[in-house]
Amino acid sequence: MRIGVLTGGGDCPGLNAAIRGVVKKALQLGWSVVGIHDGWAGLVQGRVEPMTEYSIAGILARGGTILGTSRTNPFKKDGDVQRCQDNMQRFGIDALVAIGGEDTLGVAEKFSKIGLKVVGVPKTIDNDLSGTDYTFGFDTAVFIATDAIDRCKTTAEAHRRVMVVEVMGRHAGWIATFAGIAGGADVILIPEQPFDIDEVCEAVQRRHKRGKLFSLVVVAEGAHPKEGQLVLQAEKTDSFGHARLGGIGNLVGAEIEKRTGIETRVTILGHVQRGGIPTATDRIRATRLAVAAVELLEQGKYGYMTGIHGNDIGAVPLHEAVSKIKTVTPQFFKVAEVFFG
Ligand code: F6P
Numbered sequence: 001m002r003i004g005v006l007t008g009g010g011d012c013p014g015l016n017a018a019i020r021g022v023v024k025k026a027l028q029l030g031w032s033v034v035g036i037h038d039g040w041a042g043l044v045q046g047r048v049e050p051m052t053e054y055s056i057a058g059i060l061a062r063g064g065t066i067l068g069t070s071r072t073n074p075f076k077k078d079g080d081v082q083r084c085q086d087n088m089q090r091f092g093i094d095a096l097v098a099i100g101g102e103d104t105l106g107v108a109e110k111f112s113k114i115g116l117k118v119v120g121v122p123k124t125i126d127n128d129l130s131g132t133d134y135t136f137g138f139d140t141a142v143f144i145a146t147d148a149i150d151r152c153k154t155t156a157e158a159h160r161r162v163m164v165v166e167v168m169g170r171h172a173g174w175i176a177t178f179a180g181i182a183g184g185a186d187v188i189l190i191p192e193q194p195f196d197i198d199e200v201c202e203a204v205q206r207r208h209k210r211g212k213l214f215s216l217v218v219v220a221e222g223a224h225p226k227e228g229q230l231v232l233q234a235e236k237t238d239s240f241g242h243a244r245l246g247g248i249g250n251l252v253g254a255e256i257e258k259r260t261g262i263e264t265r266v267t268i269l270g271h272v273q274r275g276g277i278p279t280a281t282d283r284i285r286a287t288r289l290a291v292a293a294v295e296l297l298e299q300g301k302y303g304y305m306t307g308i309h310g311n312d313i314g315a316v317p318l319h320e321a322v323s324k325i326k327t328v329t330p331q332f333f334k335v336a337e338v339f340f341g
Contacts, residue, residue: 005051006042006067008071013277016056019066021289033051034051038072039070039104044084094117097119097294117302125138131320145179146178160214166221173188173328176223178332186203187218188219208262292313
């Protein structure tokens, strides 16, 4: 058996740990592995490399992905699907492990439907994939965002300011909710709950009246005001049709300062949440999910994604995993709200 492995979509900490898991498990089974460069783009263009023990040496703790990534969608361009199938044959690839989020695994699902032997491994810092309690990458992003909140809090307190910290989270506010709870945020704004800017300002003012002269507001990039629009950084969209987000924090910060008169500063964390070394939890999650994906191939169970279900690793059909976004459950958000004052 010869398998191919690729990483697609936005990178996240733990991708290299997952690649290592796939290669190690495959080698243990006596299989050979090829790494496909830059996600689905590499399969379209026939850019692959053989993977050995040496290819994965020392990568467990490294951020990024040694294979590279892209947001190429072969189902968007005439002829690309056929090119992928031809390259599978050309390089003798029997089956694929696709490591990605909803877009990359959406492509995997489409390939599975037309007969390709493919399994998926769930990654994304956003933690918004269905079929798994957690995606790898999320824990590291929460760790980084919490650290940033802690740091912004001490400077907010020193200057008696409001600090707005914008974190990633396109459709779901998992990072904002987790890091907000862990960092003791005074307000958390997430895409799932359109916010009322009056209420945000009232929360800040209530704190001031209680003698708390600083406040920390966490906002997910996909959060939006009631009946409002998302703030787009640019009109550009990627090949999956996603607009580039980022900047809602500036809007919220400006409004708070204007309405409350309290000096306000904004920090947009952006891609620092996606870079650098993965936490131990993400390394373990990535490794377990990747090893289990190769085991699915061994069992001939194609068209599935591995997932974390409690303490266990299970499998869900790819179509279930990509059919809907996993949003923040009210139970989590209610806990966060206790601290809004
Ligand atoms: O999907 C993960 C994510 O980090 C989103 O939260 C964010 O909107 C997006 O990727 C940004 O991706 P990029 O800047 O790489 O296009």
